[in-house]
Amino acid sequence: MTSSTTMPVHSQPEAEAERPVFDNWFDPLEAEIRARVRELVQTIIEEELEATLMRPRYGRLAKQTVPGVAPPAVGHRHGHRPRTLTGTFGRVELELPRARLEASDGTTSEWHSRALRAYQRRTLAADELIASTYLAGTNTRRVRQALAAVFRGAVGKDVVSRVWRKVKGDWDAWNTRSLAGEPIVRLILDGTVVRVRLDGKATSISLLVVIGVRADGQKVLLAVKNMGGESTEAWRAVLDDLVGRGLCRPQFLIVDGAAGLEKAIAMLWDGVPVQRCTVHKHRNLLAHAPDRLHEEITADYTDMIYAATPNEVAARRKAFLRKWRVRCRAVADSLEEAGDRLFTFTRLPPSQWKSARTTNAIERLHEEFKRRIKTQTVLPSAETAAMLFWALLASGQINMRKVDGWPTLASPLTHQPIELAA
DSSP states (O other): OOOOOOOOOOSSOHHHHTSOGGGOOOOHHHHHHHHHHHHHHHHHHHHHHHHHHTSOTTOOOOSSOOTTSOOOOOEEEEEEEEEEEEETTEEEEEEEEEEEEEOTTSOEEEOOOSSSOTTOOBOHHHHHHHHHHHHTTOOHHHHHHHTHHHHTTOOOHHHHHHHHHHTHHHHHHHHHOOOTTOOEEEEEEEEEEEEEEETTEEEEEEEEEEEEEETTSBEEEEEEEEESSOOHHHHHHHHHHHHHTTOOOOSEEEEOOOHHHHHHHHHHSTTSOEEEOHHHHHHHHHHTSOGGGHHHHHHHHHHHHTOSSHHHHHHHHHHHHHHHHHHOHHHHHHHHHHGGGGGGGGGSOGGGHHHHSOOHHHHHHHHHHHHHTTTOSSBSOHHHHHHHHHHHHHTTSSOOOBOTTGGGTTSOOOSOOOOOOO
C-alpha cells in the first residue's frame, strides 16, 4: 500500500506570503546594493587623491623624476572628515580623506575632490529626481512622502525649495538669451491668471505667454512674464523685450482678443495679419445670451467657423447675423465687433486653418500648468509661477509638436479677405 507524500511547494513561508504588501517591501538585493555604495564612493575619492599625490596611502615620494613624466604633487594626508551624501541610492555616511597640497612658493592649500564638490550633499541625479517630482504636480511638503522610499526621509520641503532655487540660474539665462537666430514666422499670444502670495496675501496675477512657430512648423516657448494684468503697457513690455533680444518681425499673429494686446501689437507691428481666437469669441457670444440659446448659437457658430471655403464662411456669417439680430441682438453685435480679424485664417492655405484659428496651443499649456499646480492653491511668489510654467517645458514634462499644415507655412497669404457686408 502506498500513500502520497507530495507536499505543496511554497516560494516563500506562508506567514510571509500573507503579510500585507505595504509591510513587505523590504528588498534584500536593494539593501545589499545600498550597503556597498558607501564603500564604492569612498574608494572613488581615495583613488582620486592617490592620483593627485601620485602615491598610495602610506607611500613615499619618488626619489627622482622620470623624464617626460610630471613630478608628483607635494603634499600630505591629514585624516578624514565626515560627509553625508544623498543620491538615488539613498543616504550614506562617508569618511572622506583630507590632504594639504604645497605650492612652489611654499604656501599650502586644502585638497578638494572633483568627483564630490565641496559642500555637496546631494548628487545631480537626486536633484533632478526631486525637481521632476515637484514638476509632476505635487507641492514641496508632499515630495518628501513621494520619495520617502528612495531617500529614507532625507529630503524635506526645505531641500525641495533649495533644489528649485538652483533652477533659477537656467531660468535667468533663458530669459536673456538671444532670439536673433530663431526663424520665427508666427506668434501665438495669450494670458492666464494664477494666484500667488504677495506681501503675505493671496493675489491674482497674469502670466503673459508668447509661443513662436519656426519656419519648420515647430512651436517654441519664447516668453512667459508675470504681470499685474493684460494691459497695453504690460503686453508692450513683453513684446519690447522680445524685439530687444533680436526677434524678427512675424508674418502672422494669433491673439486672444484682449484689447490691451491688440493695441500693443498695433503700436509695434502695424500691418501684420492678426487672427482673433475663434474659441474666445465663442465664449463671448455665449456670455451675451441666455442658457437656453447656447446650444443653438454653438451649432450656428460652428457651421460658420468650420465651413470648407472662404465663400462658405462669408455666406454663413451673413446668415448668422440675420438670424441673431432678430433672436438676440447682443450676440450679433458681439460677432460684428470682431470684424475681419476673426476670419483672417481664411487667407491662409486650408491645411493651416486648424492651427491658425485659435490660441489652443497656449490654452493646452494653461490647462496642464493649472493641473500641475492644483495641489498648491497659492504659489509662493510671482516669479515662481513663471519659472514653473517654463520648467514644465524645459524639463520635457510637456512637449509641443509642430503646427498642422506646417509644410505650407512659406505660402503667402491671399490679399482678399472675406466679404463682411451682411
